[in-house]
Amino acid sequence: MQQNRPRRSVRRAGAAGAIVLLAVLALVTAVFGVGASAATRASKVNLTMWWWAESDAPGANKWLDAAVKSYEAKNPNISVKVVEQSTDTFIATFQSAAAAKSGPDIGAQWATGPVLTQVWGGAIKAISDLVPKSEIAHWRNTSENTYGGKLWAMPLYLIGVPWVSNTAVLKTAGVAAPPTTWPQVISACKALRAKGITPFAFGNDLFWSTQLMTQSLDSLSDVISADTGRAKFTDKKYAEFEGAWKQMVDAKCFNDDVSSVNASKAWEAFAAGKAAMTIGTDGNVKQWVKDLGASKLSVSKWPIFGHGKLNKVYDATQSTSYFVTSWSKHQKEAASFLMFLHSTPELNGWYKATGIPPADERFNTAKVTSALDKKLFALNTTGQQIWLQNFFPPQVDLNGNAPAQQLVLGGQGDGAAAAAIRDRAAKRWQTQKPGELKNWQNFKPSS
Amino acid sequence: MQRRLHPYVLIAPAAAFLGVVFIYSLVRLAFVSVHTGDNGTDGAVQLTAYRSILGDPIFQGAVKHNLLLLLSVPVVTVLALSIAFVLHESIYGWRVYRTVVFLPYMLAIPVLGTTFVYLLSLNGALNHGLDAVGLGVLRNDWLGDPSLALGSIASIIVYHELGFGVVLFLARLLSLPEEVDQAARIDGCTWWQMRRRITLPQMRSVILTFVTLEVTTMLSWVFAYIYSTTKGGPNFATYVLEFYVYDNAFAFRSPSFAASAAILLLLATTVLIVLQVRRTRVEINLE
Amino acid sequence: MAAVGVLTLYPLYFIVITALKSRKEYLTNQFLPPSHPTLANFHQAFHDGDLLRWIANSVILTVASVAIAALVSALAAYPLARGHFPGRLPFVGLNVVLMVVPPVVLIVPLFLFFVNLGLVNSRLAVVIIYVGLLLPFSIYLLVNFFATIPRSLEEAARIDGASDLRTLRSVIMPLSGPAIITVVVVNAVWVWNELLVALVFLQDDNARTLTAGLTFFHGRFIANEPLVMTGALIATVPMLLLYIAGQRFFIRGLTAGFGK
Numbered sequence: 001m002q003q004n005r006p007r008r009s010v011r012r013a014g015a016a017g018a019i020v021l022l023a024v025l026a027l028v029t030a031v032f033g034v035g036a037s038a039a040t041r042a043s044k045v046n047l048t049m050w051w052w053a054e055s056d057a058p059g060a061n062k063w064l065d066a067a068v069k070s071y072e073a074k075n076p077n078i079s080v081k082v083v084e085q086s087t088d089t090f091i092a093t094f095q096s097a098a099a100a101k102s103g104p105d106i107g108a109q110w111a112t113g114p115v116l117t118q119v120w121g122g123a124i125k126a127i128s129d130l131v132p133k134s135e136i137a138h139w140r141n142t143s144e145n146t147y148g149g150k151l152w153a154m155p156l157y158l159i160g161v162p163w164v165s166n167t168a169v170l171k172t173a174g175v176a177a178p179p180t181t182w183p184q185v186i187s188a189c190k191a192l193r194a195k196g197i198t199p200f201a202f203g204n205d206l207f208w209s210t211q212l213m214t215q216s217l218d219s220l221s222d223v224i225s226a227d228t229g230r231a232k233f234t235d236k237k238y239a240e241f242e243g244a245w246k247q248m249v250d251a252k253c254f255n256d257d258v259s260s261v262n263a264s265k266a267w268e269a270f271a272a273g274k275a276a277m278t279i280g281t282d283g284n285v286k287q288w289v290k291d292l293g294a295s296k297l298s299v300s301k302w303p304i305f306g307h308g309k310l311n312k313v314y315d316a317t318q319s320t321s322y323f324v325t326s327w328s329k330h331q332k333e334a335a336s337f338l339m340f341l342h343s344t345p346e347l348n349g350w351y352k353a354t355g356i357p358p359a360d361e362r363f364n365t366a367k368v369t370s371a372l373d374k375k376l377f378a379l380n381t382t383g384q385q386i387w388l389q390n391f392f393p394p395q396v397d398l399n400g401n402a403p404a405q406q407l408v409l410g411g412q413g414d415g416a417a418a419a420a421i422r423d424r425a426a427k428r429w430q431t432q433k434p435g436e437l438k439n440w441q442n443f444k445p446s447s
Numbered sequence: 448m449q450r451r452l453h454p455y456v457l458i459a460p461a462a463a464f465l466g467v468v469f470i471y472s473l474v475r476l477a478f479v480s481v482h483t484g485d486n487g488t489d490g491a492v493q494l495t496a497y498r499s500i501l502g503d504p505i506f507q508g509a510v511k512h513n514l515l516l517l518l519s520v521p522v523v524t525v526l527a528l529s530i531a532f533v534l535h536e537s538i539y540g541w542r543v544y545r546t547v548v549f550l551p552y553m554l555a556i557p558v559l560g561t562t563f564v565y566l567l568s569l570n571g572a573l574n575h576g577l578d579a580v581g582l583g584v585l586r587n588d589w590l591g592d593p594s595l596a597l598g599s600i601a602s603i604i605v606y607h608e609l610g611f612g613v614v615l616f617l618a619r620l621l622s623l624p625e626e627v628d629q630a631a632r633i634d635g636c637t638w639w640q641m642r643r644r645i646t647l648p649q650m651r652s653v654i655l656t657f658v659t660l661e662v663t664t665m666l667s668w669v670f671a672y673i674y675s676t677t678k679g680g681p682n683f684a685t686y687v688l689e690f691y692v693y694d695n696a697f698a699f700r701s702p703s704f705a706a707s708a709a710i711l712l713l714l715a716t717t718v719l720i721v722l723q724v725r726r727t728r729v730e731i732n733l734e
Numbered sequence: 735m736a737a738v739g740v741l742t743l744y745p746l747y748f749i750v751i752t753a754l755k756s757r758k759e760y761l762t763n764q765f766l767p768p769s770h771p772t773l774a775n776f777h778q779a780f781h782d783g784d785l786l787r788w789i790a791n792s793v794i795l796t797v798a799s800v801a802i803a804a805l806v807s808a809l810a811a812y813p814l815a816r817g818h819f820p821g822r823l824p825f826v827g828l829n830v831v832l833m834v835v836p837p838v839v840l841i842v843p844l845f846l847f848f849v850n851l852g853l854v855n856s857r858l859a860v861v862i863i864y865v866g867l868l869l870p871f872s873i874y875l876l877v878n879f880f881a882t883i884p885r886s887l888e889e890a891a892r893i894d895g896a897s898d899l900r901t902l903r904s905v906i907m908p909l910s911g912p913a914i915i916t917v918v919v920v921n922a923v924w925v926w927n928e929l930l931v932a933l934v935f936l937q938d939d940n941a942r943t944l945t946a947g948l949t950f951f952h953g954r955f956i957a958n959e960p961l962v963m964t965g966a967l968i969a970t971v972p973m974l975l976l977y978i979a980g981q982r983f984f985i986r987g988l989t990a991g992f993g994k
Contacts, residue, residue, distance in 0.1 A: 054950075084939065089697075091698055092698070093934055096842060099846060100845060102854065259569075259681055260569045260588045260589070265565075394700075395699040395701075403681070406680050412593060428505075432503070432701070455819070458810045458813060458825065460809060462825075464862065464865050465829075468844065471843065471847060472840040472847070475847075544739055546978070546981065547739050547742055550742065553923055553974055554973075555970065557927075558749075561963075562963070566744075572765055575765055606742075614984075614985060667834050670838050671930075689838050692836075692838055713839070720834055
């Protein structure tokens, strides 16, 4: 039992009083702060936009700030508030907003699966109902968000995942050119290992290995068939690509800590010139140009392994897509603002700020100057681009593709075991979510 | 003349906060768990969600991992007790040690997780250190090897919680009367006999309190640790119940699954805690 | 013992030396202290992020919710420790059970609740949630502590005609300094470090907290570890100061609240 001298307790009571006073002040500030920001003047249209792009395209935030200012200057009755989203809660926060049917006027999600899930949940107003066809005709990669004859979300930029090689490091092991076929990958790995160089840098948090399945498919409907149970992920067509990764594991292509570090950590070795090859986004390549110099870097499509009709497509996506929410009271104004972001000056400004190609054919390609940028731009915009992971229901992607990659790259299982994990995840999803299953069965992606 | 406020008036503010934050939410959760649809409002009452998740191997794995994490409760308790005993022997600078051991408890768990990912990776500081002192045979892929990952996470939790236990136990030790100890020493009791027969019985209640808090941590507060390290991987090796709830609620848009799993998690922890409280009730001094 | 100390301190040491390295140096030197220590990361952290505003927001939320929780729990704990009325033991038991509810379970229903009230992006909603989440532990600890205070002290006050509130304020509270400080320190650490509620409920840039803001340092594909560690360090320092300042009372409070 503590005995306190009375004088001290008086002082302490005073301190407690002060704390309570502070708390009340803080609360009052909070309440009034909210009140003030919630008060809307009837004459003015306030648009709220949820936004996530900076980690794909450093510089994106500054560009949007400037774009909003210039839009507000041209449209004095409209004000646009941008709320940046965190990667970790990007899906979660929109999910809670959609459940409450209350939130931003302009939302954002990653293309295809995540966007269509919200479409089926009734959270999205089709952008093709708000924007003229002639405008949409200029947008690239619209097939990623087309469903039931409507376009649901607007692309803003295109980001791909090229196979990146450090040609200087390759040369030290006698490899003259970056590999274009899988046998070349394996022999390059062996030559590099013999010199004590890490052939390929990768991590345990980006589940891109499934992307290679595309090369064995003939159309996107193939993957929907396996998702929905009309085919099996253990069938040869869907499973053989895992063998490619297994070959790389057996040839010791990967950094030895591939299953204990995340990709950004593994890329440090590439950035330091200690690894010969990797896969990364256009944004990563920009960083490596600074670290290593453009002359050492070569970017290309992934080497060929599969023999499906899609084996020459490039793996690019619009990443985030922007859409007007079904509950917005200013859908027209929101759509106009989105169209403004696709006006030529804004597109050029975007490229200047980020170096990432905008998803619009009106962009002035003369702005792309360096040879490496030209190559990246061509990869992202010519021929066909598919980001296969987007065509998995999120649950199958997370419960199937992710552990399958961890299994193979961690050396704990072979391709057949990985394919079995993916197939089990699909089966579980089919039985657990009959409603979602029906929506996916009706999904007929073009190509 | 006494102006006495009715006790319910004094409790009312607390009850109001608890009502909004817990009772409303839990009732709503229970409701959603037996309905389908985005807001859990469609259709008749049904138990399909419960049936589905009970048969889901991922759910079963999550239960298993939570139970395995419980094994670290005795570890952290014994460790904290030992350190408290040693410090209580008044070794030089024990106050400094107490402050040091407590520091990790002040760190945000995401900060701790991020740091440990760097330290425990295959080429991280731990393995470098093992190599340096000639224990290279012990080097392992602590978070990347599915058979080790859960144990590594348990170690991170122990690292965080240990200091709290030490401070708690040491505080209790310092409040014990010394006379008993001295008398026992004169009677020729060994150090261990004294601890076991005299000290530990007096610390029973504080140990039980600590164990209760740690059981709670292992069952329903590990989300932040796992989210900031392995995210449930590799290959589900560290997937726990909170993750099952989170994924279904946010990533998979399956509110009824998330709610059913949450209700089951709650029932399990409640049973454990009620058992615990029954044992400690006497000591809560509620007359 | 010295080994335990070193092991405990190593992760903190790692945070500090990493924060002082440039990204370039970190690429080649991960474990040794920086050969060219730099404060550039701190500069960048304050420049790129809205660090000062985030800190201010965290302080507002922490002070408000911790103070309200202390007040409300003290009011409730007093009759719970002293009174005899129906529902007393069940209410104490309820608090013990609620201590185990994981917050991740409550997020969705609470979000819907506050949306219906029009309180999205509102600090008020977050303070209400924090107070609610803090109460079970606070009440539990204070009930235990109040129960150890001899009744004779209050009876003197009663005879003088003091009311319940007055007895609580002038007899119980002055004796409960250490317990209150314990509640304040434990709760402040919790609120300061809380992430999930802050991320989901405070999406507005102006209201973002420090821990939520720091997640923006950590991109999806591009990470700068020295910068991340700098943010971690900046977020940790205020809590370390709070602990070192309140350590003496804190330990006395733990002894009294748990130690019997």
